[in-house]
Amino acid sequence: MSNPNELTHEARASGSAREEPSAHPFREMLKTVVARPEFVSFLALILLTLFTAYYVDFSHDGPGRFLTLDNLTNITRQVAVTSILAVGMTFVILTGGIDLSVGAVVALTSTLMAGAIIGGAPFWGACGIALLVGIACGAFSGFFVARFSLPAIIVTLAMMEMARGLGLLYSGGNPLPISFEFGFLARNFTVNGFPVPIPTLIMLAMFLIGYVILNRLPIGRYIYAVGGNEEAAILSGIRTRHIKMFVYVVSGFMAAVAGIIQTARVTSGQPNSAIGFELDAIAAVVLGGTSIAGGRGHIVGTLIGALLLGVLNNALNMLEISPYTQRVVKGVVILIAVLIGVLRKKK
Amino acid sequence: MLEMKHITKRFPGVVALSDISLSLNSGEVHALVGENGAGKSTLMKVLNGVYQADEGQIFIDGKTVHPRNTREAQHLGISIIFQEFSLVPYLNAYENIFLGRELLTRLGMVNYSAMREKAGSALEAMNVSLPLDKPVAELTVAEQQFVEIAKATLFKCSYLVLDEPSATLTPLEVEKLFEVIRRLQSQGVGCFYISHHLEEIYEIADTVSVLRDGQHVFTGPISSCSQDELITKMVGREVTQAFPPKRAPEAISREAVLEVKALKFEKSEMLSFQVRKGEILGVAGLVGARRTESFLALIGRDHATHKEVLLNGKPCRISSPAAALEQGIGYLPEDRKKSGLFLQFSIRSNIVISNFDKLKGMFGFVSNKKESDLSAYYVDRMRIRTTTDRKMISELSGGNQQKAIIARWLATRCQVLIFDEPTRGIDVGAKAEIYLMLQELADEGLGIVVISSDLPEVVGIADRILVMRYGSIRAELSGKDIDSEKIMYYAAGGE
Structure with a gap:
């Protein structure tokens, strides 16, 4: 549980902004936006983009490479898989849980999907299998977390091992290549000669689904309630076990969607792929201002967090910074962003 | 020394x-x-x-x-x-x-x-x-x-x-x-x-x-x-709170809305009691009397080893607080901060959280209009003092927070409402308003249970009082028998 005093504090801070006389509705809105926890990451995203554009594009002659439509759509393609995982992860973290299994579930669903296609199943049938397996994995974790109140970190760690192991068992440890034509989900969809990556479209669709569930359906409110004050939620007549089950199922489903895209990208099922993706997903959620203790956060923040990680990755590549240094930078960025978030909350 | x-x-x-x-x-x-x-x-x-x-x-x-x-x-x-x-x-x-x-x-x-x-x-x-x-x-x-x-x-x-x-x-x-x-x-x-x-x-x-x-x-x-x-x-303290005048005992129906035939949990004896239509039933006792525990067992929050309950004369199974609420039994927790409030929510969200079944609009989405209407109605009815119900609940005073939680349960349209320490830590003015509200609810025919450690309070508002000690009901007082010293006598172990 998070510290209730802390909650009060933050709520006061954000609330007091609203109490000012509303003579300037625009200024009011601005204040509300600035007070949001994901604002730090949003600012970082803008600054990073400007900085990189300056160094990569404007300080050299010739055509720019960073601030081009091509590169920017490419970034969204690159972040699609982890962002989709982050959608599910947002659900889980909002209830105060965590799902470490999603990377392994991506690999498992991808392997099974490729196996099904090799075995002669139609493409969409194989996708269906992947989704069912993802949902089953989520339901498995959800069952143990909800029914027996086991710590989510342990249950999903176990799920991670099992999913990884099952993928390896099924494939014998080898990649299962499928025909190149099945890679169309990873390619572009052309609108008026303007190429839009299909993974980007799927990612946006998943964010939209997540947004609608969390903000427009009762179950969304219950998810926040469970993470905010579980005892109050129980006594308010919320079936908290069902809610917990649901968020892990969503996470499993999102992992399967990510697995389908992953399969299309590499036109094979690779049992050793997607290692550590769960950590990128968690990083995106946390950068997006969602409280790791649950109960507070927003899915739009997750999108910002995921884009920040994507742009950072892309920018560091263009600045020709070594992959080793990149990881150090990524770690520092996560730490600073969260630190600023906490310090702002304390004020 | x-x-x-x-x-x-x-x-x-x-x-x-x-x-x-x-x-x-x-x-x-x-x-x-x-x-x-x-x-x-x-x-x-x-x-x-x-x-x-x-x-x-x-x-x-x-x-x-x-x-x-x-x-x-x-x-x-x-x-x-x-x-x-x-x-x-x-x-x-x-x-x-x-x-x-x-x-x-x-x-x-x-x-x-x-x-x-x-x-x-x-x-x-x-x-x-x-x-x-x-x-x-x-x-x-x-x-x-x-x-x-x-x-x-x-x-x-x-x-x-x-x-x-x-x-x-x-x-x-x-x-x-x-x-x-x-x-x-x-x-x-x-x-x-x-x-x-x-x-x-x-x-x-x-x-x-x-x-x-x-x-x-x-x-x-x-x-x-x-x-x-x-x-x-x-x-021996002067009663300073303003209690609404009590109704004559004859005016209250003898009909039970909730009849607990048998209730037992790990640390209790076999309990049985009734909550009647339109009455306020007070539950008094000292620390360790297990009043809260009894009602948590009743609504299915805690495990009961034995439970036989009739609601409106029909047997009912209450396996969880959610089931209790569906059947019309609501429990307002004693510790507002710990188990009542969602501090990160607005007043409105705190009120509607148990009532989404009434707020469904198109495609099962939450209807903004219905949500704000429901909330506005109860903010008004409970006289919650705030400029807007979009304010964070943490900004309200304790008394107004308590009124918002009461509103949450009123909106559920329960037939039995169990209030555990409904006025703990709130000011006298808000207390008086809550007493009046309890009386109004009883007048509407609900069965109201008030668990309270504040003796003048139970004496002042209850039509009937159960005195508990060590997980058993030691006395039932009503009408003229209700007074502080008698309650204290039984609560402290008198026979």
Whole structure:
């Protein structure tokens, strides 16, 4: 549980902004936006983009490479898989849980999907299998977390091992290549000669689904309630076990969607792929201002967090910074962003 | 000798302790009695350094002392054993006793054998034997208490405070506890003994002091004051709250909306009672009476070993609070912050959270319009003072927060509403409004249960009262029989 005093504090801070006389509705809105926890990451995203554009594009002659439509759509393609995982992860973290299994579930669903296609199943049938397996994995974790109140970190760690192991068992440890034509989900969809990556479209669709569930359906409110004050939620007549089950199922489903895209990208099922993706997903959620203790956060923040990680990755590549240094930078960025978030909350 | 002189302690909005002077001699057992909330625990926390007195001083053997925290108080020889023990459940007895001041070998390693030996001899000096090597979680409550006491004596404690030590003990264990206290007494330890159980006080105490509403009412030798006189001193306060006039008992229907035929949980006897249509049923009792536990078992939050409930004459199964709510039984928790509020939500969200079934619009989405209408209606009806219901609930005063939670349950349209301490920690004005609301709800034909530790409150609003003690219902009072002294008599163990 998070510290209730802390909650009060933050709520006061954000609330007091609203109490000012509303003579300037625009200024009011601005204040509300600035007070949001994901604002730090949003600012970082803008600054990073400007900085990189300056160094990569404007300080050299010739055509720019960073601030081009091509590169920017490419970034969204690159972040699609982890962002989709982050959608599910947002659900889980909002209830105060965590799902470490999603990377392994991506690999498992991808392997099974490729196996099904090799075995002669139609493409969409194989996708269906992947989704069912993802949902089953989520339901498995959800069952143990909800029914027996086991710590989510342990249950999903176990799920991670099992999913990884099952993928390896099924494939014998080898990649299962499928025909190149099945890679169309990873390619572009052309609108008026303007190429839009299909993974980007799927990612946006998943964010939209997540947004609608969390903000427009009762179950969304219950998810926040469970993470905010579980005892109050129980006594308010919320079936908290069902809610917990649901968020892990969503996470499993999102992992399967990510697995389908992953399969299309590499036109094979690779049992050793997607290692550590769960950590990128968690990083995106946390950068997006969602409280790791649950109960507070927003899915739009997750999108910002995921884009920040994507742009950072892309920018560091263009600045020709070594992959080793990149990881150090990524770690520092996560730490600073969260630190600023906490310090702002304390004020 | 330990003396507290003119101790005053204020909290925002209330004077918790007002000019209290008490003293404790070496070798004396000094009982401290009073209703829940009279200020006994607050006073002990001042003694213990948890709170600092706003006025007044503490003297030990004539010298002023200023304990600023528990540790300093311990160094001054003052130890307190609270209702909730401060033991680490997974450590064994001697690890707990020496926690934070472990004995070390010359190499700086923890010297377990020396610790075990010393702890053993301290317990022996108390004439207590208990398994030293088991995690304390596996000990009985009484044994855990002895571990606490041993911990205090090893601190060279000369003044010991026991806060409700017997609340969860069996009669045999209480005897053993008294034996230990007498032994300490003979060694010159002075002891403040806080208890609700008056017959125990007559057995163990030399002196008794009564606190009421933060005032010091009486101090004298225990032999100078009968149990009845003591009760009068404890409850004899003027009723200052405005209660709505009660209805004539004949006006209330005899028809039960909720009939609990049999209810039993681990720490209770078989309970049975009715909640009638249109009545306010008060549930009174002291700390350890298990009133809250009984109703949590009833609504399916806690496990009941036996449960037979009729709702409107039909048997019903209540497996969870959600099921209870579906069938029209709502429970408002006693601890607003811990189990009532969603502090990160707005007032509106706090009200509607249990009522989404009424707010469905297109495609099962939450209809904004219905949501704001429902919330606006109850903000108005409960007279919640706020500019907008989009405000964070944490910005409201305690009284208005409580009204918002009541609104949440009113909106569910339950037929039975159980209010656990509905006015704890809120101001007089809001209290009066809540009493009026309870009366209105009863008039509408709901069955209202009010669990309250505030005696004048239950007396002032209830049509009928159940008095509980140690998980059993000791008395049922109604009409003219309802008065504070009778309730206190049964609650404290009278037959």
